[in-house]
Amino acid sequence: MTPDFTGTHLWDRLCWAKENLEPHQSDYRVVYEDSIDECAKILVADPNWMACALAGNILPPVWVYHELAKDEAQPDFKRHTRGYLLHETPPVGPMTEEEAIEYLIMKDVPQRVWQNWDEGNRPKMVICKKEQLPQTRVWRNAWRISDEIKVAA
Amino acid sequence: MAGTIVADTLTHSTAGSLTTDYVVNGSAKAFLVGNQGTATALKSLNVSSYVDAATGNGETNFTNSMDSSSFSVPGSHSDNNSFYQVRRPSTGETTSSKVRVRTYDGAGSANDDEFVSHAIFGDLA
Numbered sequence: 001m002t003p004d005f006t007g008t009h010l011w012d013r014l015c016w017a018k019e020n021l022e023p024h025q026s027d028y029r030v031v032y033e034d035s036i037d038e039c040a041k042i043l044v045a046d047p048n049w050m051a052c053a054l055a056g057n058i059l060p061p062v063w064v065y066h067e068l069a070k071d072e073a074q075p076d077f078k079r080h081t082r083g084y085l086l087h088e089t090p091p092v093g094p095m096t097e098e099e100a101i102e103y104l105i106m107k108d109v110p111q112r113v114w115q116n117w118d119e120g121n122r123p124k125m126v127i128c129k130k131e132q133l134p135q136t137r138v139w140r141n142a143w144r145i146s147d148e149i150k151v152a153a
Numbered sequence: 154m155a156g157t158i159v160a161d162t163l164t165h166s167t168a169g170s171l172t173t174d175y176v177v178n179g180s181a182k183a184f185l186v187g188n189q190g191t192a193t194a195l196k197s198l199n200v201s202s203y204v205d206a207a208t209g210n211g212e213t214n215f216t217n218s219m220d221s222s223s224f225s226v227p228g229s230h231s232d233n234n235s236f237y238q239v240r241r242p243s244t245g246e247t248t249s250s251k252v253r254v255r256t257y258d259g260a261g262s263a264n265d266d267e268f269v270s271h272a273i274f275g276d277l278a
Contacts, residue, residue: 042205079221083278108214
């Protein structure tokens with residue numbers, strides 16, 4: 001069971017998790033396209049991070065990362081002055097694997113992709129299982145999301 | 154947190170003393186050992202995800218962000234037959250929360266490796 005990490009530095013929580021939680025290798029993959037000139041990108045959850053998400057009470061809420069990203073986008077940004085948000089904001093509770101992938105999308109996929117993923121002629125982002133990806137990396141730089149993908153209503 | 158030792162200096166019986174600043178500032182704040190071919194992490198610390206962006210082109214996202222994009226990224230990449238160079242793009246693709254690492258073969262072509270590893274040294278946010 002995760003200790004009470006209220007007010008504990010996030011890095012210390014991650015070190016505890018690495019020592020005490022079994023890594024969880026997810027079969028989910030997030031395929032996304034953030035430029036029409038580039039091939040599709042594949043996001044893979046880190047097994048130690050996924051263990052933290054499933055255990056709960058370790059990771060900060062995802063809005064904390066968005067706040068830090070806003071700070072970094074300022075033209076006069078030099079270094080973070082609100083890092084305390086990572087450490088002092090009460091951590092989120094246990095997630096299912098699917099909820100963890102949604103969290104990870106909002107954390108690590110560019111907002112311009114996940115906020116408008118189903119606008120346009122075809123989806124810019126797809127969650128799939130690793131078995132659904134090409135089984136070899138031949139022509140890796142030509143991988144695209146299929147035009148035949150249907151978005152569920 | 155239980156088990157905390159507060160100390161500014163470590164002293165060895167014969168080898169001398171070391172301030173704990175060296176330990177705090179000199180430790181890797183994140184690392185990743187992975188396989189580019191399968192896009193899987195084998196071992197890691199402080200990594201939330203890995204993005205396979207293209208051949209020889211990957212992005213490592215941090216759970217605990219660094220204080221800025223100014224951090225050090227020593228790394229090594231190899232497969233059974235060749236050794237590769239690591240390039241860290243200087244602008245744009247690296248922020249306080251992620252690092253883009255590209256790998257090339259000896260001829261300068263982008264190449265995936267069976268084993269890739271890199272570590273992050275610097276200050277945490």
